[in-house]
Amino acid sequence: xxxxxxxxxxxxxxxxxxxxxxxxxxxxxxxxxxxxxxxxxxxxxxxxxxxxxxxxxxxxxxxxxxxxxxxxxxxxxxxxxxxxxxxxxxxxxxxxxxxxxxxxxxxxxxxxxxxxxxxxxxxxxxxxxxxxxxxxxxxxxxxxxxxxxxxxxxxxxxxxxxxxxxxxxxxxxxxxxxxxxxxxxxxxxxxxxxxxxxxxxxxxxxxxxxxxxxxxxxxxxxxxxxxxxxxxxxxxxxxxxxxxxxxxxxxxxxxxxxxxxxxxxxxxxxxxxxxxxxxxxxxxxxxxxxxxxxxxxxxxxxxxxxxxxxxxxxxxxxxxxxxxxxxxxxxxxxxxxxxxxxxxxxxxxxxxxxxxxxxxxxxxxxxxxxxxxxxxxxxxxxxxxxxxxxxxxxxxxxxxxxxxxxxxxxxxxxxxxxxxxxxxxxxxxxxxxxxxxxxxxxxxxxxxxxxxxxxxxxxxxxxxxxxxxxxxxxxxxxxxxxxxxxxxxxxxxxxxxxxxxx
Numbered sequence: 001x002x003x004x005x006x007x008x009x010x011x012x013x014x015x016x017x018x019x020x021x022x023x024x025x026x027x028x029x030x031x032x033x034x035x036x037x038x039x040x041x042x043x044x045x046x047x048x049x050x051x052x053x054x055x056x057x058x059x060x061x062x063x064x065x066x067x068x069x070x071x072x073x074x075x076x077x078x079x080x081x082x083x084x085x086x087x088x089x090x091x092x093x094x095x096x097x098x099x100x101x102x103x104x105x106x107x108x109x110x111x112x113x114x115x116x117x118x119x120x121x122x123x124x125x126x127x128x129x130x131x132x133x134x135x136x137x138x139x140x141x142x143x144x145x146x147x148x149x150x151x152x153x154x155x156x157x158x159x160x161x162x163x164x165x166x167x168x169x170x171x172x173x174x175x176x177x178x179x180x181x182x183x184x185x186x187x188x189x190x191x192x193x194x195x196x197x198x199x200x201x202x203x204x205x206x207x208x209x210x211x212x213x214x215x216x217x218x219x220x221x222x223x224x225x226x227x228x229x230x231x232x233x234x235x236x237x238x239x240x241x242x243x244x245x246x247x248x249x250x251x252x253x254x255x256x257x258x259x260x261x262x263x264x265x266x267x268x269x270x271x272x273x274x275x276x277x278x279x280x281x282x283x284x285x286x287x288x289x290x291x292x293x294x295x296x297x298x299x300x301x302x303x304x305x306x307x308x309x310x311x312x313x314x315x316x317x318x319x320x321x322x323x324x325x326x327x328x329x330x331x332x333x334x335x336x337x338x339x340x341x342x343x344x345x346x347x348x349x350x351x352x353x354x355x356x357x358x359x360x361x362x363x364x365x366x367x368x369x370x371x372x373x374x375x376x377x378x379x380x381x382x383x384x385x386x387x388x389x390x391x392x393x394x395x396x397x398x399x400x401x402x403x404x405x406x407x408x409x410x411x412x413x414x415x416x417x418x419x420x421x422x423x424x425x426x427x428x429x430x431x432x433x434x435x436x437x438x439x440x441x442x443x444x445x446x447x448x449x450x451x452x453x454x455x456x457x458x459x460x461x462x463x464x465x466x467x468x469x470x471x472x473x474x475x476x477x478x479x480x481x482x483x484x485x486x487x488x489x490x491x492x493x494x495x496x497x498x499x500x501x502x
Contacts, residue, residue, distance in 0.1 A: 067240045067291055068214045070206045077472025078436025078502070079400040080208070081344040082201065083351045085337075085383060088182065088225040089358030092409035092421055093429035094450050095368055096376075098169050099141040099150040102448040103411060107136035111412050115451055119426075134449070135413030135421060138369070147440035154376040157384035163440045164387055164396070166500050167431045170444025170453035173407050173460045176423045178359070179227035181406035185460055186231045188489045195235035195480070197464060198350035200489045201471060202241045203234075204478050208347030211306035213244040213299065216348055218336040220248075221356030221378070232352060236482040240292035243352060248331045248339065252307040256300060271297055310342055324385040334382040341389055344399050355379055358405055362413070362420020369419055387433050400435025400470055404428075411449045427453040430463070436470045438502045458497055465494035470501075 094100060110131040139152040144159040149167060151159040158165075175181040180190035187194035195203070198215040207214030217232045225231055232243030246252045258267055275294055282290040313321065313328045316338065321327070325334040333355045340351045358375055360368050383403060390396040408428020409421035427446045433439070444456040465475040468489065475494055479486040 067238060067288065067295055068202060068207045070208055071204065073205050073472025074474045074477060075472050077470055078397070079434070079470040080398040081347075081349050081351070082198075082400045082402065082435070082467065082471070083340045083344065083386070084197070084353070085379075085386075085401065085403045086182075086185075086225070086352060086354045087358050087379070087403065087405040088221070088354050088356045089178070089360070090181075090405045090407045090409060090423055090428070091358045092360060092368060092372070093169070093427070094409060094411060094421070095137050095139050095372060096152050096154055097150065097167060097429040097431075098427075098446060098450045099152075100137075100411070100446075100448065100450040103134055103450070104136040106134040106449075108133050110134075111449075115449065116412075130415070132410070132412035132414075132422075134411060135419070138419075145440065147442065149440075149442050154372060155380045157380045161384045161387050161433075164391065165431045165433050166437045166439065166441040166443060167429065168443045168458050168463075168497075168500075169427070169429050169446060170455060170457050171404070171408070171428045171430050171460070171463070172453055172457055173425045173428075176407060176425050178406065178423075181423075181425075182225055182227040182231050185406050187233075187235065188461060188464055188491050188493075192227075192230045193235050194487070195237045195241070195489070196230075196232050196243065197467065197489060198232060198243050198352055199234040199237050199241040200468070200478060201350050203237050203480070204468075204473055205349065205471065207349040209349075210347075211299075211302045212310065212343065212346055212348050214348060215241065215243040215350045215352075216343055217243040217245040217352050217354070218248065218339060219245065219354045220331065220333040220336055221354070221375075223356055225354045225356060231354075236487070237480055238288040238292050240288075240295050243350075246307070246311070246339070248311060248335050252311050253300075253303070256303060256307060258304060267301070271301055306346075310346070311339060313338060320389065323389065325381045332382075333378050334385075337382040337386040338389075341386060341393075341395070344390075344395060345393075360409070360420050361422070362416035362418045364417060367418040367420050390434060396434035398435065400437065400467065401433040402430065402467065403432070404430030411451050424451075426451060432500065436502050437500055441500065443497070443499055456497075456499065459493070461490045461494035462497050464490050466497045466500055469496045 094103065111134055116132070139154055141150045141152050143149065144151050145162040147163055149162040151162060173181060173184060175184045175190045183192060184190045186196045202214035215232065219225070232245070234242035244253070247254070251257055258264070274297060278290055278294050282294070313326060313335065320338070324338045326332065326338045327335070333353065336353050340353060343351045355375070355378060357366060360366055360371055362368065365371050387396065387401060390399050390401070408424045410424040412422065414420045414422050427450060444458060445454055446452060447454050468475040468478060475488060475490045479488045
């Protein structure tokens, strides 16, 4: 028995030593599953946590890859989209909307010193050569619509829709030079580098359109607006929210079309490969600009079909084209107004039209006679048609239309080649329609010369706050943290103009 026991013990010892020897050569053979999960640093708890983190990261990636996905505003807004008709250069409210008979009475007389004492103007030399003189308008004003609003004979078509408009005659701004003044209206700051209004809106609520940008810019007139692209830029917001300028003939966007010799399948393969590489980089860094890059490639691919279809006005009937004064294939403000309607029909959130030149100082053709006649003819019919067309299609209630420029014009004339007025920030006129605005309203008033707002003053920041309110935003809460502080469109200013609300 002893021998047997010894034999069994020896066999066991040999067997154990054999395993020990093997384990020294390959320790993994001695690991149980419990030891493995305990010692390898990825226990069941760690694996579960990693899985949850990956799911969270995947969800975050999904949000980043589609930064323009529709989002809910702070509260239900009346407006779902905005069409901003920007009259670049500063339209003269005294020739268009602000009827001042006193100007005719004082025409040619020096303006009282107390009116301009301590004030600054864009071209001080034209006012320092001699005391500026009051300039009467040559335009005839009449009351129009059931609301009895004064509009001049420069704008007969807009006069016909005054019952649909809210006209603000008491606008004020801070900046009297063109580029910074435009930047101020669009971004809330005269300094370059802040996000534009359209960028803030698309950042806040995204866009309903999957095949077109959320923010589109259309331009017409002899040149582009002073200040250029920063007027529709995204500033420190991700660049996916910046405005995309469209051309209204030929290629809507240069280099959008597929290169010759490249098939659709081949292009799709390249885009998919680039998307995969960018997605890996995005997962590693979380950089929103990579999400913008992914979204931009995909949007450009879809726009190869959607953009040419958008600018093709052949499907619009003759009655509609005639109402706008639009012509197929001929770039114009009228065509752009019609395109603006087509854009909001397709879910685009913010459309901005720029038309020049309203800078009527009285130099050459840029004057208050022939120059004003021309630019009014360019826009009058199309602006009225846009409001009518949106209304008849049931879109006006959900589309906010804004009309105006960066500032107004002085009651005093300028000594130049012909008849003109200087830049003016103390009082000017803008109008709004649709999107929750009270129709048939005339808000605010100026003094007898039209120099200063004296009733219901509306500052640019107040207008910005009101536009955001109509879209469902509390303007104080639509913010973005940058360089250690929370920025917003209205900066630290602005009050919603409740009298404008329907």
